[in-house]
Amino acid sequence: MSITSDIIRGHTETIILAHLVERDSYGYEINKFIKEQTNNKYELKEATLYSAFRRLEKASLITSYWGDQKTGARRRYYSITELGKDALKQNRLDWNESKELIDKLINGGNENV
Amino acid sequence: MYEKLKKSVDELFENAPKTHRATELREELLANLTDKYDDLISSGKGEEEAFKIAISSIGDVDELLDGLKDRNIFDYNDTQKYRRKNALVLSVSIGLYIMSVVILMLLNQVFMVNNVVSVSIMLTIDAIATCLIVYNAASRPRYVKNDDTIVEEFKEWKSSNNAQNEIIKSIKSIVWLIIVALYFILSFVFDAWGYSWVIFIIGAAVEKIITLSFKLKE
Numbered sequence: 001m002s003i004t005s006d007i008i009r010g011h012t013e014t015i016i017l018a019h020l021v022e023r024d025s026y027g028y029e030i031n032k033f034i035k036e037q038t039n040n041k042y043e044l045k046e047a048t049l050y051s052a053f054r055r056l057e058k059a060s061l062i063t064s065y066w067g068d069q070k071t072g073a074r075r076r077y078y079s080i081t082e083l084g085k086d087a088l089k090q091n092r093l094d095w096n097e098s099k100e101l102i103d104k105l106i107n108g109g110n111e112n113v
Numbered sequence: 114m115y116e117k118l119k120k121s122v123d124e125l126f127e128n129a130p131k132t133h134r135a136t137e138l139r140e141e142l143l144a145n146l147t148d149k150y151d152d153l154i155s156s157g158k159g160e161e162e163a164f165k166i167a168i169s170s171i172g173d174v175d176e177l178l179d180g181l182k183d184r185n186i187f188d189y190n191d192t193q194k195y196r197r198k199n200a201l202v203l204s205v206s207i208g209l210y211i212m213s214v215v216i217l218m219l220l221n222q223v224f225m226v227n228n229v230v231s232v233s234i235m236l237t238i239d240a241i242a243t244c245l246i247v248y249n250a251a252s253r254p255r256y257v258k259n260d261d262t263i264v265e266e267f268k269e270w271k272s273s274n275n276a277q278n279e280i281i282k283s284i285k286s287i288v289w290l291i292i293v294a295l296y297f298i299l300s301f302v303f304d305a306w307g308y309s310w311v312i313f314i315i316g317a318a319v320e321k322i323i324t325l326s327f328k329l330k331e
Contacts, residue, residue, distance in 0.1 A: 028145040032152075045172025046142060075148075076141040 008034075008042055012052040013061075014095065017088040020062060020080040027053070027076070053078060061087050114160050118146055121168055129178050138177065146171070195253065202249045209242035228301050236294050243287050250279030281327055285320055292316040 008015070019030050027049055035043045056062045061084035067075040080088070122143045129135040146167045153163035213235040220231035253276055292312055300309045 026145070027141060028148040031145075031149075043170070046145060046170055047172035047174055047177040050138060050142070050177055069144075074140060075144050076137070 005042065008038075009044075009048060011091075011095070012044065012048060013056055014088065014091040016049075016052055016056065016078075017061065017080060017084055017091070020078055021085060021088055024077045024079040026067070026078065030078075056084070059083075059087075114150070114164060115147060117164060118150060118167065119143060122146065125171070125174050126178075135178075142171070199249060199253075202245050206242035206245040209238055209245075213238035213242070229298060232294055232298055236290070239290055240287070243283060243290070247280060247283040250276060250283060253279075277327065281323065284323055288319055288323065289316060292319075 015034060016030055019025060019033055025033075027046070031044050031046075031049060053062070053064070056078075057064060060081060062078045062080055064076050064078045067077050069075060122139055125142075126135060126139045129139075149170065150163050150167045153166055154160065158166070216238065217231050217235040220226040220234065221228065292315075296309055296312050299312070300306050303309075
């Protein structure tokens with residue numbers, strides 16, 4: 001499981017972008033999405049999540065705004081930019097390429113061994 | 114229990130820089146933890162357990178706080194680009210200043226153009242050159258404060274002060290240029306060499322007024 005964690009953490013930004021491309025969202029919702037998609041096996045630490053948000057914001061791949069909750073604390077929503085969509089497209093290509101390569105390297109080109 | 118969550122988050126940010134960004138991050142973190150806590154409670158967890166799970170999900174706070182300190186405002190490439198533009202504009206304007214005198218002499222001596230017309234042409238060229246310098250100073254990338262510390266405020270103050278000084282300097286140079294030109298035009302046209310020097314005293318007064326008006330605007 002530790003290898004999986006590392007790989008997922010290495011793609012935190014892309015995972016966030018992939019979620020935001022569907023709709024605007026906030027930290028907890030994104031993390032819940034990750035948890036649900038991985039059958040409760042994996043979830044990001046808050047610190048990792050926010051660091052990724054800041055990096056993405058700095059690179060202008062996402063923007064943020066404060067929601068207007070009637071009750072409780074305000075939520076900070078994130079939304080993907082055009083630049084972010086391009087980056088996501090490129091990252092998906094990169095990922096699929098490396099997936100194939102690693103498959104070949106690790107499984108020796110034969111997945112049924 | 115919400116109070117307890119808030120207190121824990123506040124404690125985490127005790128050593129964080131007291132900035133706008135830190136406050137926002139704290140608010141964001143608290144909102145997410147509260148959501149998480151509510152979810153855990155509604156999924157049947159006890160209050161104490163839900164609190165513990167929420168707090169432990171924060172992870173490495175130092176990683177978070179380090180991001181707050183990271184401020185790289187001036188991109189190296191941008192600075193380089195600006196420097197190159199700056200040098201180009203400056204050389205063009207200085208070239209124009211020199212050219213204007215050459216043109217004045219040519220018009221006057223070779224083409225025998227009337228004094229007033231040739232001086233006006235020279236002034237127009239000088240004005241263009243000065244405008245270029247003013248534009249260059251005004252469009253200089255400004256240092257944007259991204260932190261609420263005194264150091265940042267000082268840097269911003271210094272940066273805006275420099276930009277303003279450049280503008281004042283340019284305005285003053287235009288004023289003196291006009292005064293010198295006026296001195297020659299008036300003296301030649303009205304043959305008033307005897308008392309036309311008064312214009313320089315007026316010029317000094319005008320310069321003081323410009324400095325004062327900028328200071329008052331602050």
